[in-house]
Amino acid sequence: MTNAPSRSLAMPSPSPFIRLTLAALILAAGLGFWVSRQAATNRACHALAGALAERAALEARLAAAQRAIESARGELTEQRSRRDAQMAAASRLRTELAGAAPEGQWEEPPPDWPRWESASPYVWLRKDLLTKLGLARFNNDGGLSEEAAKVLDLNSNQLGPLNASLQEIVAAFGANRLACIEKENGPKDSPNGDRTLTIKVPPLPQDGAGFTEQFETALRNDLGAERAELLIKANLNWIESQFNQGDASTSTCSYSLTLHANGLFTVNSADGRGTSSSSGVSQSSLQRSIPSYLMPSFGDLLQSPTSATSPDPAQ
Secondary structure (H helix, E strand, O other): OOOOOOOOOOOOOHHHHHHHHHHHHHHHHHHHHHHHHHHHHHHHHHHHHHHHHHHHHHHHHHHHHHHHHHHHHHHHHHHHHHHHHHHHHHHHHHHHHHHHHHHHHHHOOOOOOOOOOOOOOOOOOOOOHHHHHHOOEOOOOOOOOOOHHHHOOOOOOHHHHHHHHHHHHHHHHHHHHHOOOOOOOOOOOOOOEEEEEEEEEEEOOHHHHHHHHHHHHHHHHHHHHHHHHHHHHHHHHHHHOOOOOOHHOOOOOOEEEEOOOOOOOOEEEOOOOOOEEEEOOOOHHHHOOOOHHHHHHHHHHHHHHHHHHHOOOOO
């Protein structure tokens, strides 16, 4: 049995066209990959350049900020130096002023007050205590006293216009009251030479209320609400009596003035809340017992030669 001869199967070799096509495809793929890598590289280069530029800008800003900080530190050091020099100068000046004017060292309140400082000319108090102090707050003509003005921190430029307004209101009320008074002369032939004149003032509650409101409004306008309310609260009785308010507003007030032969006076007054009298009063002391707006009504007695030469018993 003989074996058949084996045959080898050989693949046909590709044609030149196919080889060229394959080479072109491989070349195109390689070129595309290279282009893609080159584009990525270019983008990375651009991003790196932008980052470097941004970093350079940030470094420039940081350097400028550091320079500004150093400059500010220098200015702060200089300002502190000037402040220390000024404080030292102020301390020396306070020391010198304290030596020239010892009261200057007490112009600032103590750290804990009220406290009595034996060497200090001042006493520091709460504002609400002003309503309980018995200092002279208003004069007989309605003007604010100098003592009260100092306590309320009013200078002369402020006090002058305020007092002009207050005095005008009080004078207008007095003129209104004066137009309604009644006079009663006492006995003409007194055995001891006494002469008596009685003035009766009828009640005018509505007029008094209106003038009271004007008076308080003037205080608020010039002093502000806080100081005005303190002053009004501290002077309720004075304001009521000045404008005939309160318990006496519905009663007729009377003032009897007797001029004695020795030139002294006796004053008897009735204001609806009781009767008070004082004897041995000189003409200069009469306004303590008689409202100033009524004084002209007693002109006949006050212009007497005897009363003009009478001494004040209290002197």
